[in-house]
Amino acid sequence: MATTQQDINGNTINHPTAAGVIIQGGKFCCGLIRLNGAAVCNARITNKRHNISSHLNKEHDPNSAHQQKNAVNLHRCSRCHRMCNSYNIYLNHIREKHRFSGRSDRVWTRWRRQPQGSLVQF
Numbered sequence: 001m002a003t004t005q006q007d008i009n010g011n012t013i014n015h016p017t018a019a020g021v022i023i024q025g026g027k028f029c030c031g032l033i034r035l036n037g038a039a040v041c042n043a044r045i046t047n048k049r050h051n052i053s054s055h056l057n058k059e060h061d062p063n064s065a066h067q068q069k070n071a072v073n074l075h076r077c078s079r080c081h082r083m084c085n086s087y088n089i090y091l092n093h094i095r096e097k098h099r100f101s102g103r104s105d106r107v108w109t110r111w112r113r114q115p116q117g118s119l120v121q122f
């Protein structure tokens with residue numbers, strides 16, 4: 001399988017499947033639609049396979065950890081019962097309101113294993 005491809009202007013994109021163009025200065029400009037469907041992404045990324053892959057994973061894969069942490073998922077804070085719409089909102093909440101400063105990966109594990117509407121402890 002090819003590791004690179006050419007954009008519409010004949011410039012080399014250092015990724016086999018990314019959609020977009022190389023812009024002035026040599027960066028890759030992402031031409032995918034954002035996951036929320038609102039607009040073309042237009043992120044400017046260093047034209048290296050690793051950089052482009054990590055962008056596609058983070059911003060365009062609905063199953064990536066980054067997207068899952070922002071996904072709508074209603075849980076309540078176990079301490080004050082505030083409803084939080086996503087893990088990232090919850091994490092900000094417990095850090096700001098309850099001065100949580102521990103490791104967030106354990107909180108993430110608890111958050112994702114709970115059925116909707118659970119009280120999540122930290």
Ligand SMILES: [Zn+2]
Nearest residue numbers: 030032041043
């Ligand atoms: Zn993009």
Ligand SMILES: [Zn+2]
Nearest residue numbers: 077079080082
């Ligand atoms: Zn709370």
